[in-house]
Amino acid sequence: MAGHVVDIVARSLLTNTLRKWGMEGFRLDPTRVRDISGDLLDAHGRLQVVPAAALADTSAEERMLFGVRNGVYGLPTAELCDFLRGRIGGRTAIEIGAGTGALARALGIVATDNRQQEGAAVRAHYQRLGQPTVPYGPNVEKLDAHRAVERHRPQVVIACWVTHRFDPKAPDAGGSETGVDEAAIIASCEEYIFIGNEHVHHYKPIWKLPHEKLTPSWLYSRAINGTRDFIGIWRGGQRSPNTGTAA
Numbered sequence: 001m002a003g004h005v006v007d008i009v010a011r012s013l014l015t016n017t018l019r020k021w022g023m024e025g026f027r028l029d030p031t032r033v034r035d036i037s038g039d040l041l042d043a044h045g046r047l048q049v050v051p052a053a054a055l056a057d058t059s060a061e062e063r064m065l066f067g068v069r070n071g072v073y074g075l076p077t078a079e080l081c082d083f084l085r086g087r088i089g090g091r092t093a094i095e096i097g098a099g100t101g102a103l104a105r106a107l108g109i110v111a112t113d114n115r116q117q118e119g120a121a122v123r124a125h126y127q128r129l130g131q132p133t134v135p136y137g138p139n140v141e142k143l144d145a146h147r148a149v150e151r152h153r154p155q156v157v158i159a160c161w162v163t164h165r166f167d168p169k170a171p172d173a174g175g176s177e178t179g180v181d182e183a184a185i186i187a188s189c190e191e192y193i194f195i196g197n198e199h200v201h202h203y204k205p206i207w208k209l210p211h212e213k214l215t216p217s218w219l220y221s222r223a224i225n226g227t228r229d230f231i232g233i234w235r236g237g238q239r240s241p242n243t244g245t246a247a
Contacts, residue, residue: 052218067222079218101137112148
């Protein structure tokens with residue numbers, strides 16, 4: 001009986017997520033999808049960094065089911081960590097919107113997040129939807145992105161699957177009222193590195209700013225839309241894509 005309930009909840013989670021991503025017509029039966037939690041969670045049930053080879057034989061459906069069940073979006077690989085370490089070099093760095101804190105923990109940098117899903121109202125909302133909240137890691141400092149940058153003054157800011165701030169002047173770009181003003185973050189550091197998905201993060205306003213975009217084979221996430229995951233890199237001190245003034 002318990003397993004049947006879990007399958008019903010998982011099916012509801014998938015339906016809600018796919019609807020949010022504009023994929024209402026897609027159907028995924030959780031009873032027919034392999035559970036890869038044993039490969040991606042450590043003995044304490046925390047998300048861990050794994051070699052890309054460990055994800056190479058997983059399907060998009062398996063990664064999607066794992067992500068939805070565990071409140072996870074990006075799946076950090078050892079190769080991603082190696083890349084980020086090389087990119088950071090000897091500079092100071094933090095992660096914003098760090099969620100589980102797995103990536104920052106592996107990199108040995110400060111992890112920050114506003115941890116908004118710990119709030120009673122948000123938790124109740126997710127409970128009504130039948131969805132788990134993000135399992136914030138014990139290493140994740142409770143700070144929103146802008147306060148985190150002000151406090152730590154990093155040279156490099158890393159973000160994985162962070163939602164941008166909603167701008168009523170550009171409603172078609174979507175976002176969230178509690179999202180990150182990424183243009184302001186870019187102006188406040190030497191380099192902003194964002195890891196995401198081409199379809200999910202297509203409308204970010206900062207795409208209007210000069211940037212470098214990489215699509216290595218060792219990036220994995222819960223995305224199931226057929227587009228590539230990417231690393232976007234923005235140099236600091238650029239101008240706002242909306243106003244043309246210093247962000």
